[in-house]
Amino acid sequence: MARPDPHGGIRWHWTTPRAQAILSRRRLSEILAFYRELYQLPQEELGTLLGYSTSYISRVETGSRTITDIGALRQIAERLQLPPHVLGITDDADGDHHAVMQFADSVLRLAEIARQAGQAAAAVDELWPLVARLEARAADGHTETEVLRLLARARVGLGVALGHVLPEERLATAARWTGKGTAIARRLDDHSLHAYALRHHGNELRKARMLGAALDRLALAQDLAGTAEERAEAVILLARAAGTAGHAGAFDSAVTEGRRLLDSASATSLFSEFTHHEVHVRGLAGTGRIREAAALLDHAPDPGPQTTPHWRVISAITAGQVLARHGDRSAAREQMTAAIKAAAMHRLPQQLQRVVRASRGLPEVREEAEEALARLRAEIAA
Structure with missing residues (x-):
């Protein structure tokens, strides 16, 4: 497990339900104990990080010593990468x-x-x-x-x-x-x-x-949409969910609605000709229509300036997955290798997990994805 960097970014671990419950009580003793558990730090190392002796940290954690000085609490909050509020500082x-x-x-x-x-x-x-x-x-x-x-x-x-x-x-x-x-x-x-x-x-x-x-939330979002752009974003996400669930009828309906909205809604980072194409390809594969999905790959639009790196990675994995299932191993390998590099660069572990699942017949690709995923896990694991 990586040791905390007092000059680095805030870790996602503070957003978990357990961490939120501890922070809500604003007890320094609990926060210090949780922090040490999180990063597997002995009291001596936490004391070095905060500028206190091991015995002092022990007394704070047991509640026999309290810290009330605002300057000291502010410094602790800064070193632990916490907002001052959680230690009672305005x-x-x-x-x-x-x-x-x-x-x-x-x-x-x-x-x-x-x-x-x-x-x-x-x-x-x-x-x-x-x-x-x-x-x-x-x-x-x-x-x-x-x-x-x-x-x-x-x-x-x-x-x-x-x-x-x-x-x-x-x-x-x-x-x-x-x-x-x-x-x-x-x-x-x-x-x-x-x-x-x-x-x-x-x-x-x-x-x-x-x-x-x-599916329930996305259908309601579609009903509440007040603009063409809001409706388009709800529809594209509804199509993704329906395709993942294998609901061919709901997927086809949403894809058709999305294609209609391409003519009336302005492109966004979530809804565009490029993202609609990716969702269409993946949904066809998810509902068992591999041949149709592979044929649709030949008509892929250019990403365009509004397409985010995340969507480019998603699209490459989808293409690789469809090509692999269609029997074109060479093209699948090319798409997935590019996706692995981009997913690792942008720290997208779940996309690497998609590659691992999709590359069962491509052992060298699977190995590369697993190695990249292990590196990311080492960075974010609690």
Whole structure:
């Protein structure tokens, strides 16, 4: 297990349900004990990191010594990569409500840019402290609509970013965060926000293999859509979920609707001719129509400037998977090898897991994917 880097980014481990419960109690003794467990640190090493003796750390963890000095607590929060709120410190910016709101909106925009540029881990590092700050404000009674709207967006954004960087067996954490965002959005009188949250929650549920719930959320997102772009994004995700579930009728209907919307909806990072093509190919394969899927590969559109690195990786894996099942091993190997390199570069473990599953007849590709996946697991494993 990697040792913590006090100058590095915030780890995703702080977003798990257990960590959230510990942080919500704001007890330094619990936080230190959890931190040591998380990184397998003896008290001596934690003391070195924080600038205290081993015996002092032991007394803090047992509760026989408390730290109340604001400067000391702020330094501990910084060294542990935690927002000051979790240690009971009011950040200077919180004195100005409008400054906090402006800060939050900026972080959300920058995190979205980072995620779409293939830097989802950096988006997690930006979003988690923002979520902690906004939740602290809500817990302290700041429940204005503006605060709750930002909190809903931040929760959903964090879940989506986690959904990129976590391996498949941990994707329930991503779905949990998008679900928490959706719960707020549902209570606000904002159909656009609710539809946005439902789209992303449904997609994270799909990735976590909770397909029935995913289809329900995405169908509702489609019904709530107020613009052609909102409807197009809901439809493309609904098609992905239906194809994954093997529901040919629902998949065909969604793909047809998506093709119609290509003429009326503006292209986004989620919905475009390129993403529609990938979803169509994968859904045909998922519903047992390999020959049709392989034929459709010959008509792949250019990615275009709006296509994110994540979607390019997804498309390459889908093409490799279809080609392998169609018997074209050489072309499949080429697609999957390119996908492995890109997935490793952008830290996309679940895409490497897709390659491992899809390359059973290509042992050298499977081995390369497993090695890349092992390296990523070493970086993010708790």
